[in-house]
Amino acid sequence: MSAYTGPSPSGAGAGGPAGPGGRGGFTGRRLALVESMLHSAFYDGIHAARDLGCEIWLLVQGVEWYTDGKPFDDHPLARVDKVIHTDTHDPDAIVDAITDTDGRPLVDGVLSFSDYHTEATATAAERLGLPSQGLDAVTAANHKHVLRGLLGDDPANVPYRLVTSPDEVDGAIRHVGLPLIAKPPSEAISYGVRKCLDEAGAHAAYEELSAVKRSLRGQPRPGHVLFEQYVPGTEISVESMTGGGVTHFYGATSKDLHRTTMLEEAHSFPVPLAPGVWEQVTAAVGRTLKAIGYRQGPAHTEVKLTDDGPRIIEVNTRLPAHMISTMVADVCGADPHLVAKLLALGADPYPGRAGEGVTPAAAVVVLFPDAPGVLTAVHGIDRAEATGNVTVSLHADPGARVASRLDNSASVGFVYAHAGTAGAALAKARHAASLITVETQEGD
Template structure:
C-alpha cells in the first residue's frame, strides 16, 4: 500500500457505513475489520443469521457480530432498509450505504438514492443485474451477444432458431453461475429449458417468475475486469484470466492475475468495460465484468456491479498494492480513494476445490499441510468434516480453494495447481440429503441456509 493510498483511508474517520448483508467469504469479513481499524463505523443489516451460521453457538463467534451496530431487517425490502437507517425525522443515520451481495445491490442503490447518499445509480444497478435488460441496453453494440428472453414455452422454438446452437440458458436474475446450462442441439433444448424455468427463487429466497435467458454461446477465452468507477469514470485495477471446468458446467476451476494479454488486447478489453458502464449510467463503485475475447473483439458476458469473491480482490491487493474493499467502502461514504496506478509486482492464482458430484458428507480433507509447504501457498476450507455437501451446479459447491503468489501469474498458477493436486477431499454418500424435488442432476431450488458454505 502506498502512502497516497494510506492517506486516503484517513477519510474513514468519523464516517458511518451501512452494509446490506455480506458475501460468504472470509475476505469480506476481514475487510470489514480492516475498515474499522481505519476508523470507519460499520452498521450491518442482515435478514437472519442462518445464512451465515449453522446455529446460535456458531453465530456468537462469527466475525459479522463484531461490527459497530447489527440490525435484523428484511433486506429484500427497500422500505425496511430505509426505516432501519433513518431517524424519526427520516434523516439518514449513516454517511453511505453499500453491499457486495448480488441479491441486495438494487435495494442498497435505491435507498442510497432516496436518502441522497453517494451511490452507483439505482437504474444502472437494475440494468446490470437483470441480464436481459443489460442485453437490451447494449443493443447493436459490437460488445453484445445475440439473446432472447423466453417467458413461456411457446416462445422457445422461435428463440432457438434466431440464436442458433450452441447456446447458453440461464436465469435472468442470478449469480455464481447458478442454473447456467449449455445446449448444443435441439434434442437438449426442452429439458434444459424446463430445468432453468423451474428456478422460482433466488439463492437468497427472492421470488422469480421462471423466465429463461437464451444467449449464443461464445467459444473464446474468458477474462474478468476488476474496476472502480469514480464520478462516472472507470479505472481498471487489472484483468483476471478465468479457467472453467469442462462442459457441460460453467464452474470456475481457477483464476490467475494479471492475465497474459498483449497491450492492444488489454486496452480493447478495458475500453469495452468503460464504454458499457458509461452506457448504463454507472456512477460509482466497484465492478467485476466478465468478457470473452473473440476474433471480432471483446464480448460482454456479464456486468456485476460489486466486488468479486474467489480471492480475486486478494490477487489485486497482492499484485497491485491496491485494496478494492477499502476503496469501495471509502467511495460509498463520500471519500475519494487513491485511483489504481497500473503498478504490477509478481502474479497470483487460485485453484478451486470441489467435492465429487452428488450429495455427500465430508469425511476429511487431507494434504493441506503438504500443499502449504509449497512457496507462497495458502489453503482455505469452506466446510468441516461431518457437514452435508450438496453439489449444486454452481460456484457455491466449492469445499475450499488453494491460493498462491509467485514471480509471474503463470508460475503462481503452476504452483497453485500442483498444491491443489496434493489436497484430497474424502466424502461419504448421503442419499438422505436429496431434496424432494431433485429428480436428477438439474438445478434443484434448495435452500442453502444450513451454513455449509460459509468459509472457516
C-alpha cells in the same frame, strides 16, 4: 471512460489523508452494509475498515445464511459494531433501519456486495441522498436481459432472447443459434448456467430453469430463462473501480471454466494481454458501464476474447468472489474492499495499480468435492502449503453438507499462490491443489 486515478498515495482525498487506498477517510465514519457475500475476503474487508476507524452496521434478513447451523456469535460477521435484523429485500425497511425518527440518515453511506440486495441498497441510498452506484446500473447488471437490451447493437453484445413460455423456446433457438447458454436472467454465483449443445438440451434447460420460482436468497422469480449465443473464445474478467465519472482498470483475471456448467474453477491475475487487445477490452467494458449508467464503485465484468473482438458476458456491480479481490490487493497495493467502502462514504480514494503490491502475480484454485454429501475431511493441506508461497483456506467444516459441482456454493475452500507471473502462480496453485483431497460420504 478514462482512467480513474483518485489522489496519489501521498495526497489527500475527500475523506482525509489518503495513504494506500485513501484509508484516512474511514475515521469517525459509519457505513451500513446490506448483507454480505460469503467467505473470508468479504469478512476481512469489513474488519479492515473497522480497524481504520469505521463503524460498521450490518443489515441482515437472518443469520442462517451465514452460520450453517452454528452459533452466530462465533461468526466473523458477529464482530461488526451493530447487527440489524430487517427485510433486506425492501428499500423501505433498509431506510427505516438507518434513519432517525425524523428520517435523517444515521450513517454516512450504505453499500451491498450481494447481487440480491444491490438494487434495494441503491434505492435506499438515493432516497437518503447518500453516494450510490446508481439504481439503473445495478438493475441492468442484475437482470441480464436488461443489460443485453441496453447494449443493443454494440459490437461487444451477443444475440439473446428472453424466453417467457415453452412455446417461445424453438424461436429463441433459431434466433440465438446452437450451441447456446441458458441461464436464469437474475441470479448470481453461476447458479443455473447451462451450456446447451442441441435443441433437446435447450428444451431440457428451459424446463429445469423455468421451474425455479425463487432466487437463492428467496426473492420471487417469474421463471423466465435467458438464451444467449454461445461465444467461443477465451474468457477473462476485468476488475475495475469507477469514481468521479471515470473508471480505473486494475487488469484482467483468467478463468478456468467447467466444460458444461461454465463454473469458474481457477483464476490468475494479472493476465498479460497484447496492448491492442487490452485496449479493445477496456473500451468494451467502458462502453458497457456507460450504457448502464454506472456512477461509482467496483465492477467485475466477464468478457470473452474472440477472433472478432471482445464480447461482454456479464457485468457484476460489486467486488468479485473467489479471492479475486485478494489477488488485486496483493498485486496493486490497495485493497478494493477498502476502496469501495471509501467511495460509498463519499471519499475519493487512490485505487492502486499493478506493480505497487507485495507480489507481481497471484492465482487461486477453487476446491470442490468430487461427490456431494457430508464433508468428512480435507487431507493434504500441510503438504500443499509446504510447496512455498501457498496458503489454503477452507470455508466448510467437517459435518457440513456439500453440493454437486453445479454452482459456486459447492466450493469448500481455496488454494492461493504468489509467483512472478500469472501463469507461474496458476501452475503453483494447481500443483498444490493436486495434493489436497476433499473427502465426503453420503448422508443427510
